[in-house]
Amino acid sequence: MTIEANRFLVRLKECKKIAAVKKPKQLELAVKYKDRLSGVFILTGNINLIKKYVELLRKEGLPTFVHIEKIKGLSNDKDGLDYIESFVKPTGIVTTKPSLIAAAKKRKLLTVQRIFMIDTEIIENLPELLEKNRPDIIEIMPARIxxxxxxxxxxxxxxxxxxxxxxxxKQHAIKAIEHGAVAVSTSNVQVWKMDLTRELQFL
Known part of the structure; x- marks a missing residue:
């Protein structure tokens, strides 16, 4: 694992929040609150802009992940991963596709597997999924369960x-962490501003 990947995992436990950027204008806000964030998930942009976004955030010391399925014009396959690794150079990727996990790890990208909990079958199949493609981090959606x-x-x-x-x-984030989540990801800027570590100490 790279030094940057290890640094992100440390920040994950310290700040407990990841900024999910869904609009370009949120990039500046992520920079503004960078000391309270573990990192950033980019869920906006296109193949022409994504490198600029990643460079902006990483220059500010924010570990940055590209949600590969959310970037317009970027193929959701090994060619897309090659482009991300060699040109965009984020800390890692977020994906809903288990098949991309192993390929991304070979390219030394930190991997976040996003899983939508739509029914109990998802939970039942989870051990098999993780055995075949073991991500570095699992993101469970939605947070309100x-x-x-x-x-x-x-x-x-x-x-x-x-x-x-x-x-x-705030309470939604706190409850998720109390139930075992290391951190929460959110596009809610009000949550970005919070010091969740301090909030949890006073519970």
Missing amino acids: PEIIQEIKEYTDNIPLITGGLLTE
């Missing part, structure tokens, strides 16, 4: 769990 986090931790063999989606207030 904290009880599921505890259940999933039994299958993940110490892979760090984060959660995101539908986080509209």
